[in-house]
Amino acid sequence: MEQELKPELQKRMVKGPDGVEFEVEPLRDYYCEALPTVQHGAYFKIVEDFFNWARAQSLWILGFGTGCGAIEMRPLMTPRFDAYRYGIQWRPTPRQANLLVISGYLSVKTLKRAIRAYEQMQSPKYVVGLGSCTINGGMYWDSYNTIKRLDDYMPVDLYIVGCMPRPEALLAGFEDLKKLIRAGKAEGANQYAEKFDWYKSNQKRVIHDWDMPDYNW
Amino acid sequence: MSFDWMKIPYALLTVFIVFNYGLLLGAFIQKIGARAGRRYGIPVWQNYVDLIKNYGQRTSITHGVMFYLGPVFRLTGGIGLLLFVPTIYGSYMFSNLSFAGDLILALYFVFFGTLGMALGAGESGHPHAAIGITRGLSQVSVAELPFALAVFAVALQYQTLSVTDIVAAQQGGVLNWTLFTNPLAVAAAMLAFLGSMMRPPFDVVIAPQEIPIGPPTEYHSAYLALMQTNRAIFPVAKMVIYMNLFFGGATSWPEFAVKVFLLYLFSAFVGVCFPRFRVEQSIRWFLIWAVPLGVQAILWV
């Protein structure tokens, strides 16, 4: 069911310094209204393959832990696992990251943030679901506020099973993801653009107080 | 010294060499940092891959004209800085475009990129960018002071502002280096050097944990690629200046490579050993430890 907009997003009349009143409609004036489009790769296949190889070799993960799985990510930076040597590193801002790891259960509230973060990443971008919670809700299968299927809400390229999967499993998963990317099969961003309405309807079905533009550039 | 067309391909060659060297050097230093942390560290070619990846990104956004131009300013600053100082002493090929100006030009051109970058990041409208910039400017305003004093001292010492002449004055034996003829100035300058390398303990500007990641928060794809290119060129260009002023310059590429590497290593070494300063702490630190050295230097020259 639709709830009314947050006050700061509602239309408001504003008086300019010259005394003229005019209307400000935040969602129109403050946010870009364009929708995502399908992005084709380079014209020559070889170039695209080359790019895909590079993308595979430099996975920049958005430092955003959504659930208990976040704990399993940290060891990857430590001497014991040292993911850096596989070209994996963490970026603090979605603009520069191209891999979003949903690490564990995702409450509706966090889902909203995850969607924003995902949409603010630049394509091509990849999503990895971590642990059974992201696959089918796991032990939260009957929870009132955690989603059960991540791929209803954003295109997932790869799931890593387990509750929780160990860092080794993560590394293995990332290696598989690399294969997918190199094979050019990781086109989540375009899939998201194609089935945009479907994803949005799913998202809006669980996020009752939708308080952002449809696509967060 | 004057211009002729042949200088252009030579300059491009310098840029190419320094660019590659910078990328590899950066990776090496990161590896060393990793080893200090008992890690294996990134592969040496990682920077190339990241660069290609970022150029290969399919989408990008822009917040406006200045945002778009920011990285261009930045990289222009880096390349310009590199080209305004002779890289290899005594080589016509690698004297670059230093006919355009002397040391002062180089010193002030450093700010060209900084300013443009600051403006670009500013237009992104992200508060973290602005905060990062205020931190950066506040810090650099004091970090530059000992360096300026050192440069003043060196210029007084050799009675010239031309980089070439300064290097020439240091030829003929290690003991002729400014490092030994004017140790105070060098000490002051090296402390300033730490402040200008954006590494701990003076990297509060881009502190990823609190203001992700400062000015470049909004930058991505090709913008970021340009800035990475600058990250490869700019430090080397800066270290070339230091090398020329204080460490006898370089007469050949290998010597250049070694000296720059050692300089870079110095900042990396301090970086892995010390935690991060807050802005006001680093300002006080520079005023208390570095500036007096610089003052001594200009008084005793």
Next chain:
Amino acid sequence: MRDLHTRLQHLFPLGELTEQRPNLGFVTVPAAYLRPTLLHLRDLEGYTHLVLLTAVDWLEEDLFQLTYLLSNRAAGRDIGLRVKFPRQAASMESIHDLWPTAATYQRELREMFGIDFPGSPRLHEEFILEGWNDIPPYRRDFDTLKYARANFSDRPGRETRDPEQHMKQQLYPDGA
């Protein structure tokens, strides 16, 4: 504990003391006497710290129970005051003026149990849930499974087992 209880009983009509540990006990207080008791404990008995404020939903008795857990740091003692009141139009006196932290607890209780605390600051703002549009989820008459089924799509092919039976079959297949 006991002596405290007896002392209190002289003043307020308290229920029986259930002693969890020598230094932790619970007593029931009529809603009307909650405030004076709390004040007395805080100002005269040195129970200055409100450890927590939770609710229990006694669906069968059609009651809500609030537990105010106070702590006397000096003496290392805790005492819990239980208050029961009807679930219909559940409302309780706010104590944010005694312990400012209470306001936060009361916001949570308001959101999760729908208990009203008139006068408590920012009471009606969202606390944890965003855009919740059903009866408060911690009430026992709220069926989370039904809600989850209704809202969050299942992934087909998932079967759910009773853990006990499942482990038995795993460990003792011959049923010994």
Next chain:
Amino acid sequence: MVSALHIITAALAAAFLLGLLKEQQRGLAYGITLLTLALMSWISAGWLWTFASTGTAAVEIFTAGTEPPFAINLRIGLAEAALTLLINLVGLLSALALKDTLLALGRRAMAVWLVAVMALSGIVLTRDLFNLFVFFELTVIASAGLVLLSEHAKNDGQALAAGFKYLIVSQFISAFLLIGIIFAYHATGTLNIDDMAAAAPLLGGGAAQAFALAFFLIFIAVVAELKPFPANGWALDIYESAHPAFSALFSAATGAAALFAVDKLLLIGGDAWLPMATGIGIVTFVAANLLALPQTNDRRLLGYSSIAQTGLILAVLGQRDILGEHTLYIAGGLLLSHAIAKAGLYWLSGLIAERGLEAWAALRGQPLLIFAFVSFISMLSGLPPFPGFYAKWELIHLLAGEGRIVLLGLILFGALLEAGYLFRWFGYIMKREAPTEVVDNVAHKFGAVFATLAALAAAWALSLVWGELAGLQFDRFNMLLALPLLFALAFLLLDWLPVWVKNSLAIAGLLAWFYLTYTEYDPLRMIFAVIFLIGGSLTLLASYHEHGRRIGFYPSAMLMFAGLAMLIRATDSFDFFVAWELLTVGSYFLILRGKHSEPHALSYILFSLGGAFLILAGFALATQGAPYFDLAALADLVQPLAPWVFLLLAIGFMTKTAAIGLHIWLPGAHAEAETDVSPMVSGILLKAGLYGLIVLLLTMGRQDFYGVELINAMLWIGALTALIGNLLAIFQEDAKRLLAYSSIGQMGYAMFGLALMNHLGWLMALMFVINHYVYKSMLFLSVGGVAKRTGTRQMYRMGGLITLMPLSFIATLIGIIAVSGVPPLSGFGGRWIFYNAILTAEARLPMILIFLAGPIAFLYLFRLIYTIFLGQLKDEFRRVKEAPFWIVLPQMIYVAILLVVAVVPGLVLRHVDAYLNHFFPNGGLIWEGTTITSQFGYWNPVAIMIIVGVIFMTLFAWLLFVNRRAQKVKQFNIVFSAERPFRPETTHFAWNFFAPYRKALGFLTLPLVTLFWSTMTDLLHTAGDLARRFYTGNGQTYAFHLLAFVVIVYLFGMGVRP
């Protein structure tokens, strides 16, 4: 020629005639009175004309047809004629202003009035001591009568009390006078002043003693008539309570007459008595001005000021031994300006309903009256072109020549105090809440208005005369007729025209003047000429955006420009100082126009006048008594004088460049000024101070002051100014204040460069002069335009305006790149020259401050452009338009200039460089092709521009190629840690932008200087307040004061005499 005797007889006859009239025929009586006064004025005017034109000697008039001592003799000479004319005219005009009262009171009052005027003329005319006494008695009684009568006007008993006190005190006075006269007569056997003067020196032994005592009594009595401090409480009560028209007479005429009497007496007493006169005079001058500071009642304030002026003139009379034949010129100048200005102000106060100073805001609707007020207070403060100015100039020079430094200092100090409260008052008029009853029914108060305007006319006429006299005296052109000044004054008459006409006229005038004079300037002056005139007209372009009349703007602005134009052409000290005063006053009026600029304008005028007085003192010291000297002659000064002169002049000029310690006036003044005024006062006016310093250093160069190399001191001051200015700038929230502080810093740089005293240092300073003019005008205009559109100057309230005001943004961007000295723009040239310059400087420590100041500039510059144009756009500014065309146009021109100067700095610099070789032969630059080479380094602006341009364009093209599909997003599409921005206000990081910096270096920005100056002013006010307790308002106390005064003077004066 009508005998001067008829001045007296006419009055007596008329008074008698009035007695015969019927009580009802008041109109007739009034007519007769006016007629008589007119007649008297005409007579003295006739005499004045004779003496002035033919220059014949004074004429003796013998009453009883026989010689003295058997008869009384009057004398009328130039001075007498002038004074009687003054007295009679004041009498006439006051009578006009008094019309209602006089008609109400009837013929008796008119008779008394006539008698009073007559008696005053008598005091002036008579040469007989006893006769003098008689006239004094007449004056006293008449005045007392008039005071009592004016009770009729307002029945509050004040006037009664005042008159009564007056009577008490004057009885003492007459007693002294009479006794003195008797003894004097006994000693010398004559009552004729001249005979007595002849006889007195011949006396010996006891007779001499007795005579001395007698003369002391006479002298003190007459002096007491001058209301000396502190024996003047009664006079103040009169000033406060009597009818203003009478106060005018009392202040102007009585004062003049009594002063002349003192002058006569001093003939008798001889030089021995001069110090006493001086002492009393100067003490009265300073004390009265001090007392006037805390006054809130306009008439009482004017009273204090009158007393002060009288004291000053008394002091001047006391200096006659060194002033010699100039006494008449000086004393006359002071006396006349005082009399006219005071009379005018009193008449003006007749138009004001309430007595508070703020109440005068009622004048605001009346440009003419305002102009009158301004003229009067300028006259009192001795500003050019009024007589007081010439008088002060000569007085100071002569005093300095004789080495009477203390007196000189006291006079200047008192004058500063007086200017202080007068201009504060003017500030009230222009800025305070106007009271309900505004002065519009001028028709009713015709008399007062007429009198005021007459005084105004007299004021300007006198300034013309004194200018001529000065011309005759120093055989030079009349300053008032200087073309620029006339041009500026012409705008007073044109003020009814619409703005665009006046603006075009002004611009045309500036350009024409430049065209007329450009041949005269050497390259150095040429720079300033171009900035002042061409630059001025450029800035004036921005004024086209104003509509309506803009009353008062153009006279002020053109006055300032006139001053500037005259400044660079001035070759001798007089012209220079005149120009300096003119530009100061003009700019003051300009600054005062700002909305909230009242206090800042006041502090500006005070600092500037203080500086001007220092300069005056410096010049006076330098000339050693000569009326003026060629500025080049400064070079010939030697120890021990030279360093003092240098110090005075340097400090004087530094007040204009706002060196640290003298800078507190600048931020407010520049920030609060109007949009198009800020660039004028910042970009142009500041250069005047630099010009002064340049002239000073060119001539005097290095000076050693008790072992301190003054140049080094200046070096430090410059460096400190640069640092503190920049540091303060980064903590401002107000954009224009930020720019103002940055101006302080920039001026510090320029001073530093000059103080380096080497070729490149000066080149850098001059480059700064040019650059600072261009980019500071540009920045002030663009910020002003933004402030105009957004209605605020608080930077944190703006933000994100880049897309709405692109042109202003470009101007600001170019501006800050130029200021910060980043290549390839023109600022870098300055930095490059600076580095080359310091390499040859001896003092190295100040460089530390400069090095620190440099990068700090980045902080405030970035803040300026970021918080205004970048970041988050606010709701209410979403529809803001680009700044008005006429404000943007000059900015674009400046941008063009900056770019040109950046590529070919040689355009200007190489000429200056060559010219500087005269003064600093070595260390110049070598200009070969596009490369500029110094003895240390080299620099090729064109190459830099091309290289940077090429690299930039290549990379830009590359980015455009790889990034062609970039999606334009809006301001809230930012990664906000996965949250959603709430409101732009909370997302725009702007307020307290450099908080960490404040933590680290904030301690350097404590407002110590402000504290110091505010403490100073507080001390002065407290002193005034305490002294005021002295006046209890009780007649007996006043009588006691008088006695005490007499005794003290006696002890001081006679006690020390052999």
